[in-house]
Amino acid sequence: MTLDFLTIIDAVKMLDEGKITSVELTKHYLDKINKLDRKINALISVTPDLALKEAAKSDDRRAKNNLRSAIDGVPGTLKDVLVTQSVRTTAASKMLNDFIPPYEAHVVSLLKNAGMVVLGKTNLDEYAMGTTTVNSAYFITKNPWDTTRVVGGSSGGSAAAVAADFGVFSLGTDTGGSIRLPASWTNTVGVRPTYGRVSRNGVIAMASSLDQVGLFTRSVVDAALLLSIIAEPDKGDSTSVRKTVPDYQSLLKSDLHGITVGLVKQFMSDGVDENIKKSVLEAVAQLKSLGAEVKEVSIPLSEMSLAVYMILVPSEVSTNLERYDGIRYGYSGANHAKNLKDVYLQSRTHFGDEAKRRIMLGSFALSSGYYDAYYNKAKRVRAMISHQFDQVFQNVDVLVGPVAPSLPFKIGDDLSDPLKLWMADLLAVPVNVAGLCGVSVPCGFSENLPVGLQIMGKAFDDETILAVANAYQKSTNWLDSHPNL
């Protein structure tokens, strides 16, 4: 009996058949984290006592035939930007080093009510700002496939935790690729649901018009199962859309007849690594052999997405991070301050470099005299990009392309050029800017490093990207490959 690299479906089957208990499974992962995480640095906090307590309760429910959901007793991890009541939540910032949230994020409540066992909180770029998980105030998360390389970001700890088998699944957030990029670099499935599909209540805010909670799993079926749990509407977030939650798992497909796939020309430009393009084209051929009709489509304005994103995100960051003033919670520099303004200044020195840079850029874009030229312009171009995607979606069901333009960077390579780091999200941000949904599913290897296929769908058509991803995943065996640690 092996416990390595279980999917949710595998784990639940073993629990149901009495081959293992949730407590045993939880201990197995805690041991693994204890032994191996020093090589990877996936987790900021591990919560063994809480995990074992919840696992014992789940075993008790199972014995009484009183299970709460199809994931009851399954252990996983949470990105440390989702607040957890009474459990330290840092957003990988020194600002929140000692922050104990007084409440629980909506998605965390939903998962705990479903019986999830939380093993711990995963590392990220500070406040989810970055593409590498190098910008964490704590440590750099390493790629389990090659520990000399970055794992991607900002949900790098979550991606690494799933790739390294520290738990069965993980929750992350994706504002501009922060789930799909690290998923593509770790051979995991990464889902960014449509904006509004999952509540953001209790997600430490970065850019509120783009932030969205999503998933890392080892199969598309697992992702579909989890999405049906976390997509529950929430009164506490007015952008959480009051739509009934589909049973995503029952809508998965294995045959793609009747599905039209658009390969986006702009996603296959010269700037994208040749081997990545090759893997993507092979995946497209595979979709065709499963019955899909494939067309090449052009979305010229998608190329402007990153520029739009680089104005909107810092603008929203500069407003969202105003709250860190050293007064109500978070780091306070009051001891060194002589008056109130000084408290703000002394406290806010604790932001990391990238946070400061984005606050500066956003304050500039929103400042008098520049607002129209930058923020307003970006907002209008955003609407135009969205419109262009809508038009293409009149003729295709899903769009495909690569997730990342390159393989994961070497740690210690010159990662100090902020523009170079933003560029890693070049192909991921159009989904966020246009308010669509997207998934990264493993589609091959180049130089022994994973490559991801991106499947993008219409707003609130998450079931179709999952259906296509599932058909592709079931007909390939990329997910059977695992890193050696």
Place this chain on the structure above:
Amino acid sequence: MDKIDKTEVKHIAELASLSLTEKEVDRFSVDLTNILKYINQLDEVKVDSGAIDNESLYNIWREDEITNINMRDQLLQNTPDQKDGFIRVKAVFGDS
């Protein structure tokens, strides 16, 4: 705008309540100028009058129901300086 010079950096830092070291001022001037160069490609996009931003957006209201009550102590558990259930702050003017 083509360049964010050091004077501009200091002005923005003041707006954002950030106290920057001279080294940070130098670096951010270079970084922000480079980022601006990339962003300026938006100049190529002619915004057509049809592109009304947020045309599909609308406000979502709900009843203002009281749900979480008596959480004062939990809410204050992260507050650095407090007295008798109140948050204590420095004086707005001068030394305190």
